[in-house]
Every structure is written in structure tokens, then in C-alpha cells.
Amino acid sequence: MPEKTMRDAINEALHQAMEQDESVFVIGEDVAGCNGSAGDVGSVGGVFGVTTGIYNRWPDRCVDTPISESAIVGAAAGAALVGMRPVAEIMFADFIGVCMDQIVNQMAKFRYMFGGKSRCPAVIRFSAGGGFSAAGQHSQAMYQVMTSFPGLKVVVPSNAYDAKGLLLTAIQDDDPVLFFEPKVLYQETAEVPDEMYTIPFGQANFVREGDDVTVVAFGQMVPKAAAAIDALAAEGISCDLIDPRTTSPLDENAILESVQATGRLVVVDEAPPRCGLTADIAGLAADRAFSSLTAPIKQVCAPHSPTPFSPELEAAYLPDADKITAAIKATLA
Amino acid sequence: MPEKTMRDAINEALHQAMEQDESVFVIGEDVAGCNGSAGDVGSVGGVFGVTTGIYNRWPDRCVDTPISESAIVGAAAGAALVGMRPVAEIMFADFIGVCMDQIVNQMAKFRYMFGGKSRCPAVIRFSAGGGFSAAGQHSQAMYQVMTSFPGLKVVVPSNAYDAKGLLLTAIQDDDPVLFFEPKVLYQETAEVPDEMYTIPFGQANFVREGDDVTVVAFGQMVPKAAAAIDALAAEGISCDLIDPRTTSPLDENAILESVQATGRLVVVDEAPPRCGLTADIAGLAADRAFSSLTAPIKQVCAPHSPTPFSPELEAAYLPDADKITAAIKATLA
């Protein structure tokens, strides 16, 4: 199977969805690029290059916008309400700050407030997370915050294969979907089929299987957790590594069944600790797998501080294989 | 001691703070009221009446604004950066959607991003929570979402006495503080001293003391939990009821010590379950009080749906004494 970067896998999914369904369109800042300028419109394809080539094939369905994130999300929401399948790009997940109402009070709630009589099949894509020395306003995960809002589906791929399959599911899904792309993974490769395929929401991926400890990790933490677990194998410690892939819906059964088998749980996410996914999963297990638990549930996450700029600080800030290893061992102590 | 409503207690705190410190000012929509009209400016005092009388005493420090929440929060943030102590009013916590960036990416992060060299002593007040048949866009708690952002302090009073003391602390605090007023409690009364007093942040209130179960509840859930606990006393069940009062900082020790003594934990909040405070507290205990736990940790919260309009639906949506009672009993089963 061909190896592709996560960027290319997402790009391919977009091309295939656009090709298959003419109600799909992309919208965002510089998703085409060079509008109004002396240069060639379409020569940018988004600042991360994820929408490359779309304008050139479907100029009417590749919509560059001013810097107006509320209007971008609103435009996606409105177009979706009347039957289109927009895929909007918000450059950084941190910019949810300037368009949150359109996401959480508008698109998330239409169907409920309207008594189940509307559908809003919009996808909003974001680059997300730390690792780029991009400091406090360009490094946040944000998916943990969005997970708390009913009405949204929230996707966090951890590799190129999942990214393509999950995005195609997202585009076909009739509910609003937020799609968070860990930006440090854009250049990471995996085997990715050329054809279209979908990955169901709410179905976790067992990245590793083992008996001693259940590790649940999200997004860019998945490869770090895998590295920690692979190294621990030499010490005779074997772990389940569960990548939920979608945080909403969440594959609770996969997590609970694993914890019932191992009795131990470590949850890993890059966001700060308060009201995040690590607490969310820990709380789930502390209720519904309580009788199986044999050790304290450990949360590995960033500290309660904004993301720092300096590479040394960011390295200390983000969870890494060492911290994950320590947490796994702590559950075995 | 005189009985006062929570509305009046907050209003009194504002008056006293304005009187004491001329760097304090209030800003928001209709905090004075009637500007530009034929009527008397100052005759409104906010749609909930919380800023009543302030304009009349300090017209220069009671600033009515257009409907521009980002500019309101930004104005508070900027004024605080240069040494003022603004108290901004955002009418409903749900409106964080239209001003979130100024809260979470600006005021929350200044000090950290600027290397500890700034202070931003701004307070933002919100009416919050359900119970008014106000439907999806006017009923959200939102404090659980804000708790996840480092750099903010988050206050949720559950009675008039605490509201006054906590607001006075908030105004004197040198960090940005979000102050969430459960709007169903505005008319509830308590004994409130006339003089100024402060309640330290991060110090939980033990509303009830007991041996069997630890109950942690927030905001408008505190009186409901108290009612449930008082009824259970007849059945010989005694509970600690902890009101953390501030969700950030959180009085972890109070919660952990109680759980260590009781071995059982029920956490109650009105927000939906995912990545909320109930999970946050459950996750804390499942790590740091694990060895004391003798029962599954129960979370009592709203379901994963927006707030419905109809009174019957909202009654079913919000946690109440019955649901809290059931959860307490479940930990004893």
C-alpha cells in the first residue's frame, strides 16, 4: 500500500469527496490563495497545504474568505442547513475563540432547538495542538473543550490512515463534525489506500494489545504512548493502547472492557488537566469499571498553564514517552 | 444579621468596592441603561438589576456599551492591564461564544506569555445556568468550560453570603476572575453582613458534615444536594457536602480528605457530562484517593444534550434532589 503523509491523506480525502458529491465544498482563509493578487489563484491550498489542488479542479467550490472566522463557520453552518456539505478550514484550533458561538450555540444546537427537524452536515477542520514552538495562542488542542458540547461530533486522528477514513466519514455524516488535525503529524506517513474508505465514529482503535495496563491516548499522544509501551515490553509489561479516534461519540465499551481486563488505567492527552479528556475517561472508569480497578487511575497531560514558546519549555510542557512510562509504572507499583 | 437576596448582596459588594477603590468601574450592556433615550440614564442597572444605583453615584465609572461582547471583555482586559479594576457584565454565560478569544486567549494568557510581567485584575460577571425555561442559548453553565483554561480563576457562588464575599475577593485579586452567578439564585436570600468581607479563593465550604458519603456540588446544585442530604438523614445516611466555591483554584485537599474519610464520592453539577467538573473531581479522587474508595464514583449532571425549553423537559434535564439521592444511595448499595 502506498505511504502518504497525513497532509496528503487528508488532501486526497477532500479531492475524492469533492469528486463524488457536488454538494461538498471547501471554505476558509487561503484555501485557494492569491485571490485579488497578481499571482495565480489556487496556488496556495491553505497555509498547511491541506487543500492543495482543489481550486484548480473546482474553482466554484473552493471559497477563499477574509479573516472572519465567525463568518466562515456561519457560512458553513448556513450552507449545510440548506443541504450542502461544506468543509470549512479554521487555520488553528485556538481560533475557536473568535468563532465559538457559531460552533457551539448555532451549528451544535440547531437540530435540538428545532425539534429534530434540521440537519447540518458541516465539517470544520482545524490544525491543533502543540509541538511547533508556536506559543500560547497557536498550540492548543481545544478538542477537549469542544467535546463538552452536545450536538457536535469531535474527531482527532492520530495517523494518516485514520485521518483519511475519518474525514470521509465526517463529510458523509449528517451531523456537524469538528475535525482536529494534530499539526505535528502532518508530515508523518502511514500506509493509506488510494481508494475511498470510511472509519465509523465511536469505534476505538486498539493500537497495541496487552494485559497489564490500559492506556488511552488521543491524537499526537498516540505515537508517544506506543513508543512508551513498546519500550516497556522489554521489561515484561504489556499494555492495551486505545485510540478512541473520536472523542464524541466515545467508544466507552472498548475502554471499559479493557479496564475490566487489566484493572489499571492511564489516560494521556496533550491538553491541560482541568475538565479535560483525561479526567473524562478517568471519571468514566471510576464509575463503570470501579470493581475491576486495582490501582489509581493516572492522568498524563500538560500542566495547568498556557503553552510556552521556548522549545525546552514546550518539551517539558507536553507529555512524552518518559512521562507516560512513569505513569504506567506507577499503576504497577 | 440582615437577610439579602443574592442579587442585592452582589450589588452591595459592587457599591462597596466602587466606594473603596476608584480604579473599580463597571462596564456592560445596560449596566446603566437608557443611554441615548428620552428616559433617565442609570434607571436600569443591568437586565438582572445587579448594577442598580451605580450609575447614579459614579456616572463616569458605569459604562454602557453597544452589543459587542468581545469589545466589552477586551475593554476590561485592556483597562486592567493599565491598572484599573474593571468589573464587566456579560448578560448570559452562553454569550462567551461571542467573546471567548478575549477571555481565553487574551486576558487568561497575558501574564504567562509576557513572562510574568503584567497583571490583569479584571472581573467578568455572568448570569449562568438553567432553570428559567430559557432554552439552549440562555441556560448554559459554561464555568466548567472556562475552568479548563489556565490563567483564569473561576468562581461559582451558591448563596448570597458567599456571592458577596467572593466578589469582593475577585475585585481585589490581581489575576483575571470569571464570576458565574447562577441566575435561579438571584432571588434567594441568606444572612449577609452589611460590612465588607472577603472569602479566600480555593477554600471549599463544608455545607454539611457527615461520615458515609462525600458529595461535591457546584452553584445552584448546592441547595439541591443539601435538600437531598437532609432528607437522607432520616434514613441514617450522613454526608459531607462540599461546595468548592471556586472551581479554579480548586480546594483539592478538602475533597480528598473527605473522600479519604468516607470512601464514597458523588459529584453534582448542572452541566452536561463530557469533560465537565463532575468528571474532573471524579478523576482527581480516582487517582489521589484511590485506596480509600469503597464504591464507584457517581456523577450527577445533565445529559449530553442542549438545554430544552419546555419546563417539563428542563426539569428532567437538570439534576435534582431525587437524582442526587439515587446517586448517594447507589454508592451505598
Place this chain on the structure above:
Amino acid sequence: MSISKETLLHSYRSMKTIREFEERVHAEIMNGQIPGFTHLYTGQEANAVAVCAHLDESDTIISTHRGHGHCIAKGADVSGMMKELFGSSDGLCKGKGGSMHVADIDKGILGANGIVAGGPPISVGSALAAKIRKNGKVAVSFSGDGSVNQGTCFEAMNMAVVLQVPAVFVIENNYYSEHTHIDYAVGCNDLKARTEAFGFPVFVADGADFFAVHEAAGKAIAHARAGNGPAGVFAEQGRYHGHFVGDPQAYRGEGELDDLRENHDPLKVFRQHMATSGDLSEAELDAIDAEVMAEIEQSVVDAKAAARPTPEQVTADVYIQYGANGVRGTYHA
């Protein structure tokens, strides 16, 4: 533009329906029969009806917190609306939305909206869909004199110009945003000019005069429908009631309300026009009045008798489909 008799009859009926609906809703709120926050449109009927006279079912509108009039004018089922306001599960939104969220997507009503200026960005999305599909549809958003100061409204206006989409911005100046006068909240002296500076024509009308609004809206909608990009309508007309029911209306000048009801009543003005032109007879108009009164009376009778929601309905309608095979996204005690 000459208006067909059919349109005249329909328009008068719509205005009268709005008037009677609102006055009756007012009475039922005073009786304590209608819960939640309700904002009445009485007085502004000509705006909604004259605008919607140019629209067919697949053109869309998006409304505000003051939405009854727009929804009725666009064809929403009046009995379903009344049931909704009463919180019945037979209501247009199954009792989940209430006054601030009345919607009917099949009729092109993208919803009332509880967030000030939540609608315009969404309307731009509907307009963008029309442009991409080249189907000649237009998308109308209604905004108040206060909402035009919200960032999302500005963004939507600029975006509509940039994308050259058939979005029509109807600005209804009823002089107040809650308790604040437009002369205060809109900093410049000329809102029409500020709006036009965004790059589209704005047609002004006396909002008490159906025919004036009809002409202005006709020009704006024709402009948009012809592919010339967005256009605006600016109509001045006061509301007869307070911002919300119970508002003491301290902002009103002496005699202001009497003058409004006496000299600026769109129903009276319409009848005067008819008396002059002879297009509709008094008997025809009286007959409509009688029918409408009966219809509204019946709608209240029906609403009072209608089914009440049951608790299990709370969690329905959040998603079209959420997870599968025991994969749930919610957990609470």
C-alpha cells in the same frame, strides 16, 4: 411595482396574524401560561411581511430573538408556533426551542436566534449555497439596530460582498436595543451610510408603511437575485411592547407609545392605503380580521390542550445518529 390582489390579501392577513398572535401571546405571558423569555414584534409587522412578500419557500430567512413576526410572515404554522411557545411536544420544535428558536427549515425559516447577530453569518452560508448551485435563491437575515454593532454582523456583511452572494440584510431600527437608544449604541450618526460603506446598496423605508417596505425590499431582493451581490433594507419603526414582557420601558419619551400606536400602525396605514386605492374593500379586510381572530383563538385553545413532553424526550434530537453498538457518548448517574 404594482402588487397583485392575492398578495395584498395575503400580506394583510399575515400582518394581522402577527398582531393578534403577539397580543395574545402577551396576554398569555401575563397569565403565566407561557414560560421563558419572549420578545414581541407588535408594531413592526410591515417589515417582515413586506420583505417575505418577495420570497418563495426555498428562499431562506433567518430571524432574531424577536422572531415571531418573521416566522409567520415566511409561512410558519401558527398553531405549531403557539404550541411551541406553550412548551408542548406538539409544538413546531417539540417544545425544545420555544420563542427564541422557532424554525421551519422546509419553509426556508432557518430559525429565530437567541444570540444577537447570530443569524447574519448563517444567512451568508445559505446565500453562498444559492450562488454555488446557481438556483436564483436569496437569503435574508433580519437584524435590529442593536445587533448591527456585533462583530459577527459586520463580518457577515463584508463576507457577503467579498463572495458576491445573494444575501439581503434587513435592518430593523426600532430605536432601542433593550434599554439603550440607537443614538448611543451606533457611534456614527448614519447607520445606513455605515452599512453602505461595506459595499452594497441599502434601501430605506418607513417601517410603518407596508408599501414603502415592499418597494425597498423589492429593490434589494431583485439586486441580490440578479447576481449583483448583497443588498440591504433599512426600515424604521418602533415596537409597541417592552423589550421583554414586564419591561418598565423607562427609556420611552412622553407619549411615545401612544404616538406609535396612533400614528405608526402598519395595519392602520395599510387600511388607509386600501381606502384610497380601493384595491381591497373594508369588508374584505374585516373578514380577514375575523378569520385571524378565530384562528389565533383556536391556536391557544389547541396549545393549552396539546401534548406535554415526557422526560425521555430530553435526549432525543441531539444528533441524527450518534455512535452504535452500545457506544454511548453520555454517562451520568
Place this chain on the structure above:
Amino acid sequence: MSISKETLLHSYRSMKTIREFEERVHAEIMNGQIPGFTHLYTGQEANAVAVCAHLDESDTIISTHRGHGHCIAKGADVSGMMKELFGSSDGLCKGKGGSMHVADIDKGILGANGIVAGGPPISVGSALAAKIRKNGKVAVSFSGDGSVNQGTCFEAMNMAVVLQVPAVFVIENNYYSEHTHIDYAVGCNDLKARTEAFGFPVFVADGADFFAVHEAAGKAIAHARAGNGPAGVFAEQGRYHGHFVGDPQAYRGEGELDDLRENHDPLKVFRQHMATSGDLSEAELDAIDAEVMAEIEQSVVDAKAAARPTPEQVTADVYIQYGANGVRGTYHA
């Protein structure tokens, strides 16, 4: 307005410092020595310096993602800035902010800002503080031609007019927002007119000409300082580098960059003015050049040798004080 020799010397030095700082930063980024996202101001030096020539230390500015020039012009320590960009703990922000968050509150620099249009609302707050304190200070915000389409920017402009505060909006048109030309992103044809329609005067200048910007900014700042409410400056001048380092700049017309550097260089234009007026001699200017080159060289040497942050610094500076007595707000493994 005649400009003192001292100001001329200082201003030339500032412009030259910005130029050398930026060109050196560019080189160090290419060398891989400076992490994160950095946006260069080279070419636009006259704007920042001519505006700041009218300000003293307690007037405030707030900057953008392209902030080095504004900060240097307002007096930020250049060596501290260079260290910050290198991520040193001796940097102006202790390595926590980096290029996008350079700030120095004591010098009236409320920060560069990574959120497009994050600054204007905050600047209105600083201006409001000045108005309340009646201290004659002004608050200047810088905005790009792209950022003016963000809702927060519009809100801030209207709010400044409503509150009649001494806020000065400096709009720097460098023709592009990332890869999109102003002719596309600003829907109307006349940004100056759109801005003035908000209700304040905007003074236009050629951004290549220090003296032109100095005059325009002088008028705007005098207007605001005199208590006449906000004012604007609109300066056109291209940037010499890409949006970010590595930007292929596909949007540029043929010869555009050569023309900019050749015919629109604020340093050259300044020297030409001096040659004509004789106010400063070539020798004086050459001496400044040499001093600046040495200063920048030294700043890089110092930055490379400066202390690196240590992991425990990650969690410092989030709050001034957070909890007490073992009351923590964070927990992670």
C-alpha cells in the same frame, strides 16, 4: 509640524534598528536558530516609528503578529527581544511568549498578539482607562489590511466612538493578508471610507515616507488626546519579506519586490529628505547605522549565550497567586 533634531535622530535610529533586527532575525531563522512562527516587518518601519514618535511611555500601543517593529519603536529592549526570539529565559518574556507575544507593559507595550484583531478591543480598554482617569493618555492599536475584516476590530471601532475614548486605530495596508490581496478581502473599494463611516476621522499617509506618516499620526493622536474621541491612520506600504519566513510569495506581481525595495524604502526616503533639508548629515546617519549594526550583532551574540529555560519554569507566571495551603489547581501524573 517641525520635528526636533533629537526626534529625527531617534526616529532614524529606530527605523534602522527595526530593519537590522528583522534582517538579522530572518538570517537566524534560515539558520534554524529561531524557533516558532515569526513575521517580519521589514519595509514598514516608518509606520511604527512615526506613530510612536508622538507617544510617551505611558501612552500604550498594542501590536499584531507582526510586532517587532511596533515594539522596538515604542522602546522595547532590543537585546531582550532578541533573547526572547531565541527562546532564552533571559528574554523579555522569559522565553514564554516568543515573537508573537513580545510585550513590555512598563513601556506601554501591551503586546504583540497572535490573534488577528485581538488587539483593538484591548486598546479601547486602555483608552477607556485614560478617559476615566482624565490623564491625557492615548491608546494606539495597529491593524493590518486583513485584520480589519475581523469582527473584533469593527466592534472596537464602534465602541471607541460610542465611549468617545482616546483610541487611535492605525491601519497598515501592506496589501496582503497572508496570501490574499486587500482588493479581495476588503469587499468595498475604499477601506478608508469604510473606516470613517464608523464615525471618526482617518488620516492617510504614504507608509514609505516617515514624514507623511508622522504628520497623519500627529493629527490623529492630537485629535484623540484632545478628547475628541477616536481617530485613525491609514498607511500604505508593502512588506519586503513573505508573510512568514519560507513563504513562496506566489501572490507577488513581477518586479513587485524589487520595486518595493528600490522605490519604497522608508530608510532611503528618510535619507533623501535629510539630504534635501540638511537637518541631519550623512555622517550622522552613517554613524547611527554603524552603531545599530553593532548593537544588533551584539544582541545576537548575547542571545546565543543567554540562559536557557529550565523545566520547572513551565508552571511559573500563570497566576500572580493561585490558591494557598496545599490548595492546588493542577494534577497530572
